[in-house]
Amino acid sequence: MNFPILSTIIFLPFLGALFIILSSQKSENKSAIYISLFTSIANLFLIFFLWYSFDKTFNGFQFIEDKNWISGLIKFKLGIDGISILFIVLTAFITPICIISCINSVKKRLNEFLIAILILETFILGVFCSLDLIIFYLFFEAGLIPMFLIIGIWGGPRKIYSAYKFFLFTLLGSVLMLAAIIFIYWAIGTTDYTEIYKLKIPEEYQYLLWLAFFSSFAVKTPMWPVHTWLPDAHVEAPTAGSVILAAILLKMAGYGFLRFSLGMFPIASEFFTPLVFTLSIIAIIYTSLVALMQDDMKKLIAYSSVAHMGFVTLGIFTFNKQGIEGSIFQMISHGIISAALFLCVGVLYDRTSSRMIKNFGGVVNYLPNFSLIFIIFVLGALGLPGTTGFIGEFLVLLGAFKINYIVAILASTGVVLCAAYMLWMAKRVIFGKTNNTIVSTLKDINYLEGSMLIILCLVSLVFGFYPEPLLNTMDVSVNGIVENHQNELTVNLINRN
8 A cells, every 4th residue: 555544644633733723713613623523533434444454464564654754864664563553543532532522621722722632643643653763752752742731721720730740750751761762773773663673682781771761651651659640630631631641641651661662672571570560569559549548530530540550561561462462452441441431520520510529429310321321431440341441451360360370469459449449439429318419400411421421331341242353453463572572582591591
């Protein structure tokens, strides 16, 4: 295929943002909504076509675009495999939902908000398509700017503090990654990922380089103890901002671990596995306990995200098929379920201007449709069989058990704790005695809200019962990662002997 389909899907949202800028005469303009929806939905269908055309039996990158950018030193090289295509689909799927959710919730500068969402989509898609380290870094860091603006302009009372905390944490972590990329270019002579993959980075360099990349991905994931920016960002961000932050932005770090940490530094990845396991277990248990103490629904779900991403990092570093596939599935599942939970909290906040658990109770009596959907997502978050949450966690725990049964047992306590804080929240919000007279005056979800939540609900249930389309897509690429890791360890062992 000669048509540059990857460049098209990356820059189509940017083109939509440009159209909004050119067509906007007023601060609030319905044309901006139509343009952003048309652009995002058109991109979604184009990406579905890409997924349909993708060869699931081929172990390698497809739809490759390779152009010289800066004097032949840096290449604008794009390509996708069975792992990146799933995150591209997730990004394109979540974006229209974010746009729809902000129609009624964003009260000021709607045009600018939609522009930020579309530009952010461009940067995120660029991350998942990049095959050059410099291009990856540029897209990876550029995503900070629209997200910073979304939190800082449209956020809550402490928006400035949260926006700067988010920006500084993630930026400082990435400085070391930039230094590592420069060093790789000096040592190898290229930043082309496929070339680096073939040439192999010498073992003596891998350890420091791995730590440099880890510093960036650990903050973005986020892993304990550099997770504190996430609850603050979620609490202050508008609903659409929380949705895209939880559903997509956090997945960029997990993808980075899979693509770069494991791919380029297999020996160092094996060496630092105990560190990753330790931090992952602490994240799962500690942040789950912290979630139990939260009164703010958004903050509770934010801490839940840290715990669920702990399962992701745990699964990635098992280096077996079940663990890695489980981590990818868990990221997709978390992207769907966390997005839905933040939308549910947004529904209540738009009606009551409150996210505090103590201000609710007995919601089921007045919002029965909303309550049913909310409970389904709560059950999905705690990993009930029949939802995507179960598939991901089961595969991760299975992969971990093959490596170390103690790690698997400790991680499984997170499932119990997740059930505790999620059911505790559902009990106090949905059931029980009504603590606020405002609740009795609330109207059930409207058509717009219901359509978003039902779509997410169906996706979670369909892939929960029938995960094969996702597993088949990633299967060959995951096998390639596992085989490469084992081969590298074998060669290294032979060389040492």
